Amino acid sequence: MIDLVRATAVCAVADIPLEGGVAALVDGLAVAVFRTHDGSVHAIGNVDPFSGASVLSRGIVGSRGEAPVVSSPMYKQAFDLRTGACLDDASVSVPSYDVSVVDGVVLVGGVR
Amino acid sequence: MTKRQRIVVVGHGMVGHRFAQAAVERGLTETHDVVVFGEEPRAAYDRVGLTSWFGHPDGAEGLSLLPGGVYDDPRVRLVLDSVVTEIDRAARTVTVVSPPSAVGDLLSNPGAVTVHDYDVLVLATGAAPFVPPVEGRGKDGCFVYRTIEDLEAIKAASEAATSGVVIGGGLLGLEAANALVQLGLDTHVVEMAPRLMPVQLDEAAGVTLVRHVEKLGVKVHTAVLTEEIEGGDSVTGLRVRQAGTEEGAPTEVVEAQVVVFSAGIRPRDALARECDLATAPRGGVLVDEQCRTADPHVFAIGECAAPGGTMYGLVAPGYAMAEVVVDALLDGPGTFTGADMSTKLKLLGVDVASFGDAFATTEGALELTYADAVSGVYKKLVVSEDGRRLLGGILVGDASAYGILRPMVSSGLALPDNPEQLILPASSGVQLGMPDEAQVCSCNDVTKADILHAVAEQGCESVADVKQCTRAGTTCGSCVPTVKNLIEEHFASVGKVVDKGLCEHFRLTRQELFDVVAVHGYRRFDDIVEAHGTGRGCDVCKPAIASILASQTSTHILEPATAELQDTNDKYLGNIQRNGTYSVVPRIPGGEITPEKLIVIGEVARDYGLYTKITGGQRIDLFGARMEQLPAIWKRLVDAGFESGHAYGKSLRTVKSCVGSTWCRFGVQDSVGLAIALELRYRGLRSPHKLKGGVSGCARECAEARGKDFGVIATEKGWNLYVGGNGGATPAHARLLAGDLDTETLVSYLDRFLMYYVRTADRLQRTSTWIEQLEGGLERVREVVVDDSLGLGAELEAEMARHVGGYADEWAATLADPAKLERFVSFVNAPDTPDPTIAFTTERDQIQPIAPALIPVGAPA
Ligand SMILES: Cc1cc2nc3c(=O)[nH]c(=O)nc-3n(C[C@H](O)[C@H](O)[C@H](O)COP(=O)(O)OP(=O)(O)OC[C@H]3O[C@@H](n4cnc5c(N)ncnc54)[C@H](O)[C@@H]3O)c2cc1C
Ligand code: HEM
Numbered sequence: 012m013i014d015l016v017r018a019t020a021v022c023a024v025a026d027i028p029l030e031g032g033v034a035a036l037v038d039g040l041a042v043a044v045f046r047t048h049d050g051s052v053h054a055i056g057n058v059d060p061f062s063g064a065s066v067l068s069r070g071i072v073g074s075r076g077e078a079p080v081v082s083s084p085m086y087k088q089a090f091d092l093r094t095g096a097c098l099d100d101a102s103v104s105v106p107s108y109d110v111s112v113v114d115g116v117v118l119v120g121g122v123r
Numbered sequence: 124m125t126k127r128q129r130i131v132v133v134g135h136g137m138v139g140h141r142f143a144q145a146a147v148e149r150g151l152t153e154t155h156d157v158v159v160f161g162e163e164p165r166a167a168y169d170r171v172g173l174t175s176w177f178g179h180p181d182g183a184e185g186l187s188l189l190p191g192g193v194y195d196d197p198r199v200r201l202v203l204d205s206v207v208t209e210i211d212r213a214a215r216t217v218t219v220v221s222p223p224s225a226v227g228d229l230l231s232n233p234g235a236v237t238v239h240d241y242d243v244l245v246l247a248t249g250a251a252p253f254v255p256p257v258e259g260r261g262k263d264g265c266f267v268y269r270t271i272e273d274l275e276a277i278k279a280a281s282e283a284a285t286s287g288v289v290i291g292g293g294l295l296g297l298e299a300a301n302a303l304v305q306l307g308l309d310t311h312v313v314e315m316a317p318r319l320m321p322v323q324l325d326e327a328a329g330v331t332l333v334r335h336v337e338k339l340g341v342k343v344h345t346a347v348l349t350e351e352i353e354g355g356d357s358v359t360g361l362r363v364r365q366a367g368t369e370e371g372a373p374t375e376v377v378e379a380q381v382v383v384f385s386a387g388i389r390p391r392d393a394l395a396r397e398c399d400l401a402t403a404p405r406g407g408v409l410v411d412e413q414c415r416t417a418d419p420h421v422f423a424i425g426e427c428a429a430p431g432g433t434m435y436g437l438v439a440p441g442y443a444m445a446e447v448v449v450d451a452l453l454d455g456p457g458t459f460t461g462a463d464m465s466t467k468l469k470l471l472g473v474d475v476a477s478f479g480d481a482f483a484t485t486e487g488a489l490e491l492t493y494a495d496a497v498s499g500v501y502k503k504l505v506v507s508e509d510g511r512r513l514l515g516g517i518l519v520g521d522a523s524a525y526g527i528l529r530p531m532v533s534s535g536l537a538l539p540d541n542p543e544q545l546i547l548p549a550s551s552g553v554q555l556g557m558p559d560e561a562q563v564c565s566c567n568d569v570t571k572a573d574i575l576h577a578v579a580e581q582g583c584e585s586v587a588d589v590k591q592c593t594r595a596g597t598t599c600g601s602c603v604p605t606v607k608n609l610i611e612e613h614f615a616s617v618g619k620v621v622d623k624g625l626c627e628h629f630r631l632t633r634q635e636l637f638d639v640v641a642v643h644g645y646r647r648f649d650d651i652v653e654a655h656g657t658g659r660g661c662d663v664c665k666p667a668i669a670s671i672l673a674s675q676t677s678t679h680i681l682e683p684a685t686a687e688l689q690d691t692n693d694k695y696l697g698n699i700q701r702n703g704t705y706s707v708v709p710r711i712p713g714g715e716i717t718p719e720k721l722i723v724i725g726e727v728a729r730d731y732g733l734y735t736k737i738t739g740g741q742r743i744d745l746f747g748a749r750m751e752q753l754p755a756i757w758k759r760l761v762d763a764g765f766e767s768g769h770a771y772g773k774s775l776r777t778v779k780s781c782v783g784s785t786w787c788r789f790g791v792q793d794s795v796g797l798a799i800a801l802e803l804r805y806r807g808l809r810s811p812h813k814l815k816g817g818v819s820g821c822a823r824e825c826a827e828a829r830g831k832d833f834g835v836i837a838t839e840k841g842w843n844l845y846v847g848g849n850g851g852a853t854p855a856h857a858r859l860l861a862g863d864l865d866t867e868t869l870v871s872y873l874d875r876f877l878m879y880y881v882r883t884a885d886r887l888q889r890t891s892t893w894i895e896q897l898e899g900g901l902e903r904v905r906e907v908v909v910d911d912s913l914g915l916g917a918e919l920e921a922e923m924a925r926h927v928g929g930y931a932d933e934w935a936a937t938l939a940d941p942a943k944l945e946r947f948v949s950f951v952n953a954p955d956t957p958d959p960t961i962a963f964t965t966e967r968d969q970i971q972p973i974a975p976a977l978i979p980v981g982a983p984a
């Protein structure tokens with residue numbers, strides 16, 4: 012469960028484009044927050060581990076099999092939005108964050 | 124030698140056109156001249172696809188079955204805007220009235236009445252919508268749904284209207300309702316029968332369909348009678364009463380400013396009746412199995428005909444009749460003995476199919492049904508008493524099994540032991556071999572064997588090839604997935620892999636998707652993936668679809684419907700660099716720039732600390748801009764008269780030029796002037812891959828034009844046009860397409876070439892590889908572009924003209940729209956904090972990125 016006291020309110024859910032993402036600053040770290048087609052919200056680290064650039068929020072959101080994914084705008088690896096796992100290289104993942112929507116506001120919690 | 128015979132065809136609709144086509148293809152025109160009179164102002168068009176006119180970027184032209192309006196064979200003459208008013212069978216003549224031209228003055232073209240001889244008369248006058256004798260049906264705002272003119276009128280009326288009603292809940296009525304929804308009207312359907320599509324669906328299927336349709340915002344009123352259309356001169360509403368109640372019973376008013384009648388059709392058989400040819404009791408010119416009337420010189424085909432007393436309201440039987448008559452005139456044995464009235468369609472996004480004996484009227488027939496109220500699926504199979512044969516069925520909500528079930532009915536293939544498997548969910552695993560004689564395309568009567576023959580013997584490799592060879596899939600398109608499967612199965616069986624599907628979400632190629640989008644007029648990814656794909660897309664299919672939509676619509680790529688489909692480059696209108704910053708590349712057409720503008724670029728680069736480099740494309744790149752700086756940087760550039768250089772897009776980059784005849788003592792033409800004109804013409808054109816051009820002022824070729832996708836080299840007489848060149852890892856020299864062209868012809872060939880490429884190339888396929896994989900290669904390109912063998916020239920040019928007319932600078936438009944600027948922030952909750960991972964050092968007096976410290980993977984820093 013998300014710790015509501017320590018969570019950071021980052022934006023209104025409507026500020027995240029449907030099937031798109033935004034970058035947010037949470038405790039000094041860049042977090043990519045996405046909204047998928049079914050309306051659910053996910054948060055993972057914004058830094059692309061393959062290039063080191065802070066850009067995952069700018070990737071294309073879609074699906075691979077059942078998994079909702081974002082593909083990095085740099086070299087196109089796909090990351091599972093639910094877990095942060097890279098689906099093209101099992102040894103790589105990015106942090107995944109607790110996230111919840113309360114009264115239309117997106118709250119990002121700690122790393123899962 | 125016998126004298127040439129003359130065939131007069133009345134009506135240039137779908138079937139009349141097919142008749143003329145078959146007459147040419149099968150050699151009937153060797154002995155016969157064909158004259159076709161058509162009442163509509165345009166040549167035959169795809170009436171089946173009529174509704175797609177609403178979204179079609181090319182309007183009527185896009186639906187045309189004969190773009191250009193002229194047959195290749197000069198022995199077939201088409202006379203449009205002309206009505207046959209009388210047949211004199213004794214004299215074998217028809218009387219034709221051509222109205223005064225709508226635009227010309229009455230004196231020079233007052234309308235003409237002419238009389239024409241025939242040896243053979245073919246009636247192909249189609250059918251007309253039936254308008255029931257309801258009071259008030261003549262008011263303004265009442266329409267039918269049959270021709271492009273009808274749709275134009277409905278569209279115009281909808282602009283001032285808020286709600287509309289369709290009278291009739293059959294196939295066509297629901298299609299018309301779909302159109303009203305698309306036009307933004309609050310839409311109602313009233314149907315006299317107790318359910319929708321009463322002819323095709325049973326009670327339970329009808330109920331399932333109503334649920335789907337209502338979910339889409341259409342209000343369905345079944346079992347109601349229309350009493351009166353209310354209003355003064357114009358419609359204000361529809362007064363209805365429950366079916367089965369007495370006159371005078373309570374009524375209800377459905378408010379509407381637009382009323383569309385869709386209460387069935389009636390064959391247009393009046394001409395025949397007036398010259399004493401027999402008609403069927405329920406309408407239609409009575410004809411025999413060869414489609415001949417009692418008069419051996421007169422035939423009737425299509426919806427106006429009633430072979431054996433029955434008229435057929437679908438296009439496939441009409442096509443079959445057209446072929447039968449051509450056959451008869453060639454003394455062939457062909458006959459028409461009835462037709463498969465199966466229907467499959469997507470109504471308002473809902474799959475509906477009905478085939479064979481859908482109502483189980485066969486003696487002893489059994490029904491197997493599957494219904495899932497939650498997901499809105501209803502499926503019914505009708506099987507023979509012994510459970511061995513499939514007789515028919517109905518599918519609502521999921522018609523994926525249609526492709527396999529319908530051929531089972533026509534071929535009589537034995538059912539498996541537990542036939543319910545065929546309709547249970549997840550039954551897609553059940554793969555039943557279809558017999559060779561199974562009809563795959565019912566519109567054009569193409570069997571599985573025909574398709575396999577085309578693939579195995581005629582070298583067809585794709586759906587497009589098979590369409591050309593066999594016509595399968597060219598009419599309603601519902602058989603295309605089956606055709607594709609057959610092709611794939613064949614190649615898999617011979618051990619050849621030809622999966623040209625785009626990605627896991629789409630089994631279609633880019634070209635197929637391009638066509639699908641054009642035909643259906645889709646504007647949103649959601650509609651496309653729901654109808655033709657699976658899942659939610661990826662970085663392969665989404666940008667491909669964004670590019671297709673951009674080339675068909677010329678709308679801004681950051682409109683909400685498409686913004687999230689774009690690659691990050693397109694999404695931020697800049698090329699992303701290795702540290703997450705972007706480059707800024709203003710367009711410098713032809714490489715020509717004034718000192719003032721050069722200074723502006725320098726000042727902007729200096730003020731924002733950007734790295735500056737002159738590129739191989741004769742322009743200047745500015746690197747190292749943070750995403751949130753892009754709008755301010757571009758504002759200064761746009762204010763100084765620059766525009767986007769599209770360095771980020773799969774689109775035209777530059778047209779490089781040499782100095783040319785203006786200055787160069789060798790030059791024979793103004794290469795700079797032409798390069799600028801071409802760059803401005805094709806700027807912003809979204810294409811399967813990036814595009815480059817070049818223009819040299821003489822044969823010395825200083826602009827290296829032949830290293831470009833299109834290269835132009837000046838000659839004493841004009842221009843030589845080369846195509847298919849590129850640099851890069853596998854360089855290719857462009858090859859000569861046409862020589863010594865004047866500028867106007869050059870531009871029209873280039874328009875055609877580029878649009879042909881944009882339409883048919885695969886994703887990320889450059890012009891050189893595209894030309895290579897085209898059957899016939901460069902020769903094929905020359906046929907299409909120079910000889911106009913497909914008759915596509917005008918259409919391709921019109922498409923390009925639309926692009927040119929619709930062009931607007933993406934950056935200027937973005938700056939003018941606060942909604943589009945919203946995405947240009949570093950952090951949504953801290954817009955003033957720059958991305959801390961971006962840092963620079965200095966090298967040769969300019970910035971250089973420092974590789975961001977790679978964060979330990981899997982853990983926060
Ligand atoms: C919206 C819509 C959707 C449809 N969907 C499907 C579908 O999914 N599947 C399917 O199989 N069918 C469908 N149909 C039916 C299909 O379009 C017809 O079966 C087909 O067009 C019949 O062709 P035709 O040539 O007989 O008639 P038409 O295409 O109507 O052509 C007849 C032509 O003759 C002209 N004409 C008539 N009288 C004269 C005269 N005296 N002199 C000169 N010209 C004359 C008419 O103006 C018309 O242009 C649909 C129809 C509509 C309207
Ligand atoms: C018969 C041989 C050639 C002659 C006589 C010739 C002549 C010229 C002349 C007069 C100019 C204009 C230079 C100026 O005044 O600024 C020029 C420019 C140029 N030429 Fe050639 N050229 C020849 C072959 C080539 C070839 C083979 C190439 C490369 C494929 C080439 C590439 C260029 C380029 C790139 C420019 C533009 C220079 C610039 O960007 O400043 N030339 N050439």
Ligand code: SF4
Binds near residue numbers: 784
């Ligand atoms: S191509 Fe010809 S006209 Fe152009 S610069 Fe070279 S020599 Fe001069």
Ligand code: FES
Binds near residue numbers: 565598599
């Ligand atoms: S079944 Fe309509 S085109 Fe093939």
